[in-house]
Amino acid sequence: MSEETIKEVFDIIVNMEVVKAQKEQPQFDEEDASASIVDALNIVSVALEDRQVEIDNLKETNKELLLSLQEVSRYQSALDISSIVSIGDKDGNIMYANDMFCQISGYTKEEVLGKNHNILKSGEHKRVFWDGMWQIISQGNIWHNEIMNLNKEGIGYWVDTTIVPFFNSSGKIVSYLSMGHDITKRKIQEEEAKEYHVQLESINKNLEQFAHTVSHDLKSPLNNAKGLVSIIESSLGDDQPAEVQEYLILLKKTNDKMRSLIDGILQYSKASGREATLARIALEPFIQEVADTLTAKGQAKLVFKNALPEISYNETVLKQVISNLMSNAIKFNDKEQCVIEFSSRMDDHYYHLSVTDNGPGVRKEDQENMFKLFNKVNQDKTKDSSGVGLATVKKIVNEAGGNIWVKSTLGVGTTFTFTVRIKPKVHW
Incomplete structure (x- = not known):
């Protein structure tokens, strides 16, 4: 109206x-x-x-x-499309299950409604696991973890699960909402990765043992050969024909080259599969100390472009990395004076340490192969190289959780950059 x-x-x-x-x-x-x-x-x-x-x-x-x-x-x-969802009462009896829950578990809704969630238990988790879960959710808190269940056919599957308690007007828990995602494929991949890691550790140990055995067996005849060359030189005295002297010098060089190769293989095998004792290392004095053992005074000029950090690393393997990079710079230098420049920067997770020389540089097509075992990039036949040093450096850096790469310009020089974790790995 x-x-x-x-x-x-x-x-x-x-x-x-x-x-x-x-x-x-x-x-x-x-x-x-x-x-x-x-x-x-x-x-x-x-x-x-x-x-x-x-x-x-x-x-x-x-x-x-x-x-x-x-x-x-x-x-x-x-939620029903993307997640496995169920609702249980305060005792864990199923009051609701969505289609994905039934699809993954293999049960129909009629088969699970009114039943306890225990029908999915796989036996993978100990009682303390379940006691901890109930302690958290019964206090009104949200619980999250990974659960292995068994489907109707007895086949295990993994669910990344979150359980949320619900309350009535009096503040008492009346039900629990369970939401999850099927992570079975990921868990299988993780298990395969663990098995692969165990196999790899075994292979590395066998490789190191093999390298020790081979080096011992090879060094013995090399020592004998070196001794025989010395005996021949003494026997011939100063009246050696020029041709014989040339052959003896060649024998000595071949012997030394073989010993260097064996030592390189040993270093390479030791660069993996071992625990590393970490130390805090101030890089500038450490690098200077390494340089003093490698070069005569004035043979190479060291330049620190900026202040280098203090890092956590194993001293022995870091010395291998620095000495290899510096030795290559000195050995293959073609300038009047070898200049080696060190610099660093950092991001959220890594220090980036760079070693730059003023040498002849490396061709673009050769740069990708520089870190392969026994690969010799240097074209100068007068420079001896075993092809093991850079492969060893890469193995050390990688197993410490870092990476290494190279940039080079012909006639200008080469820069090696490797990364060091700010928060280091515990094991190499």
Whole structure:
């Protein structure tokens, strides 16, 4: 009923009351009666306006509630599509299971509703695991971990699971929502990686043992050969023919080269599969100390482009890395003076340490193969190289959790950059 209609009704009432009053009470005050009715009309009008505001607010609330329900429905649909979802009562009995839960477990909804979640237990986890879970969720906290379940056929599968407790108005837990993702493939890959790692460690140990055995067996005849060459030189005295002297020098060089190769193989085999004792190393004095053992004074000029950091590393293997890089720079230098520049920078996880020389440089096509075992990039036949040093450096750096790469320009020089973890690995 509109406000206009109500006013019409009240006008009729007023007229009727006026007529009645005139008949019954000749002295009736018409103005007082009209004022009273108008006041009543105003009260009714205000009440109607308040009621209309309530109705409008209720409509708006219903609209927001409907939108919220639609949003919750979309969330549930997305969750059902992407996750394994179940709801259990306070004792773990299943009250709800979505389609993905049934698909992964192999059970129908009829088979699981009312049953306890224990029907999925695989025996993979000890009792302390489950006791810990119940202790956390029964206190109203969210629990997250990886669970191995068994499907209906007895085949294991892994679920990355989150359990959320729900409360009633009294604050008591009435149910638990379990959400999870199938991570079986990832767990299989992790297990395969562990097995591969064990196999690799065994291979490395065998390789190191093999290298020791071979080096011992090879060094013995090499020592004998070196001794025989010395005996021949002594026997011939100073009257050696020039051709014989040339052959003897060649024998000595071949012997030394073979010994160098064997030592390189030993270093390479020792560069993996071992525990490393870490030490805090201030790089600048460490590098200077290594340089003093490698070169005669003034043979190579060291330049520190910026302040080098203090790192955690194994001293023995770091000495191998630095000495190999410096030795190559000195050995293959073609300038009047060898200059070796050291610099560093850091990112969130690594120090980047660079060693730059002013040597002849390396061709682009050779740079990718520089770190391969027994690969000899140097084209100068007068420079002896076993092809083991850079391969050893790469193995050391990689097993410490870092990486190494090279940039070079012909005629200008070469830069080796390797990374060192700011937070080091415990084992090499």
